[in-house]
Amino acid sequence: MRVLLTTIGSRGDVQPVVALAVRLKELAQEVRLCAPPDFRDWAGELGIPFTPVGPVLSSTGKADPAAAPPTPEQRRRMVADSVAAQFEAVTAAAEGCDVIVAGGYLVIAARTVAEQRGIPYFMAAYSPNFLPSPHHAPPVYPMLGEKPSDGTVGNATLWARETQRWNTIWSDLLNAHREAAGLTPVTDVRQYLFTDKPWLAADATLGPWPGDSEVVQTGAWILPDDRPLSGELEAFLDEGEPPVYFGFGSIRAPRDLSRTMIEAARALGRRAIVLRGWADLSLLDGEPDCLSIGEVNQQTLFRRVAAVVHHGGAGTTTAAARAGAPQVVLPQHADQHYWAQRIGELGIGTAHAPSPHTTASLTDALGHALKPDVTTRARSVATTVRTDGAQTAANLLLAARPV
Known part of the structure; x- marks a missing residue:
């Protein structure tokens, strides 16, 4: 089986899919990784074929957090560039693959590419609050003018706003690519990308799923590390x-x-x-x-x-x-x-x-x-934190492979 693992973001987004990639390689499966170019060398050291997506991100860590956020026009350009880069990179990386796994929060192109190719697609969140539930609020992005909930607005309302925000930001861009591919438009972007049965790659003690919707909690995808300290x-x-x-x-x-x-x-x-x-x-x-x-x-x-x-x-x-x-x-x-x-x-x-x-x-x-x-x-x-999440996810993929 040939698996494409793809994500957008910093090391916290990339390391879990690398952990799954390493486990799949140990199980004699073929793996490809599509991630920001910052992680090309790391993938190479692990012998994982790599396709870069988007710009180098490491310089963003030095930006002044007190600086003015991007203007609406700057955000629109950034979003449009990200979607275009994802469709180009994921389409190329998925050539010959049997399944696509999207890790993290902002992988916009992967499910459409999987749909075009007629192959299975899975989405994995790394934290429960990326997945809708009345038991917790959605994630917060200060650069978009958001603040943590103070408890005066119910979680159902916050999630409804989150759905609208996703559609406002991503819908036209995603559907333009889908129309070009002859696919039907998506009306609820977040629901479409996250699927009806998302995976939750988080430890059940630290971040338990409340159980109010169908979610597969695999446990955290932990990359074993035996490097000595300096x-x-x-x-x-x-x-x-x-x-x-x-x-x-x-x-x-x-x-x-x-x-x-x-x-x-x-x-x-x-x-x-x-x-x-x-x-x-x-x-x-x-x-x-x-x-x-x-x-x-x-x-x-x-x-x-x-x-x-x-x-x-x-x-x-x-x-x-x-x-x-x-x-x-x-x-x-x-x-x-x-x-x-x-x-x-x-x-x-x-x-x-x-x-x-x-x-x-x-x-x-x-x-x-x-x-x-x-x-x-x-x-x-x-003593309660489990380390077998990547193995659990690998088993799910092996069970879903084409006959």
């Missing part, structure tokens, strides 16, 4: 008590976040490890209580830190929970508010308000996360 990082870890890890991964970081994070750690007598990430976070000074690092094996590192302070992406949340590390989540958009809420509900950390991030507020949140009862609870929850 000698410098090993030495830093061995020199004292477990430090606090700070990282914002592939997303933009608020202004002065490095200063705020390091000052908060020092206020609590803790050392700090700062992930540079796409935002290129830096240290305040050359003091020996802080270390700056690049991309790292989280699975190993998180078992050796006192706490993990991060943006609340599904991958980092799952990695920290699996390692038994208390968490402080500073959410900005998309699924991050959901994961921040879940960390608080599970008692394994603290959800910091989206903003402002001050030394005092982060010190308070980190102090709570470092309490012994939170650490004990985090270690307990870690």
Whole structure:
């Protein structure tokens, strides 16, 4: 069987489909990956044929999060360019494939390409709040002028607005491509892309599906990582008590976040490890209580830190929970508010308000996360996090392969 896995976004969107690709390869299946060009080298190292889609994204992490959002016209151009690039790339990558799997949230072209080719299509979300339910609100995108729900508007209303937003942004562009291919127009874009039976690639303890609609929860797609830590990082870890890890991964970081994070750690007598990430976070000074690092094996590192302070992406949340590390989540958009809420509900950390991030507020949140009862609870929850999600998804694909 030849499987095309495709996604749009940063590492948090790409790593799960890479995990599934690696598992399928181990099961002797042919796999192709269609993703942003930032991940071409990584796919090559893993021996996965790769088709780039869209522009390089890594530079967006350095953009000022306080800058003015794109104008409506700029957004329209960005959306139109994205849809055109997806149809071109996914169509080329799907040549000869038996099934297409779309991972994440904004893969617009994949189902239409699968429909053209008469092959099965599956969509996988990485967080429950990407899928409609009266039990949670939809994701939030500040760049579109949205704010997290304050509870005054019901979830049913919020999801109705989400449906309308999807249709307003994507409907004309998607249907233009469908008309050109001789296909009927789509009236509900999000429903069409997500299907009547989407997959949920999230751990059932951390992000349980409430069960009010038909969703297949496979568990998180975790890529095994056996890379050693650098000698410098090993030495830093061995020199004292477990430090606090700070990282914002592939997303933009608020202004002065490095200063705020390091000052908060020092206020609590803790050392700090700062992930540079796409935002290129830096240290305040050359003091020996802080270390700056690049991309790292989280699975190993998180078992050796006192706490993990991060943006609340599904991958980092799952990695920290699996390692038994208390968490402080500073959410900005998309699924991050959901994961921040879940960390608080599970008692394994603290959800910091989206903003402002001050030394005092982060010190308070980190102090709570470092309490012994939170650490004990985090270690307990870690024993329930499953690691077989990619295998479950692979089994579903193998069951769906053509006879």
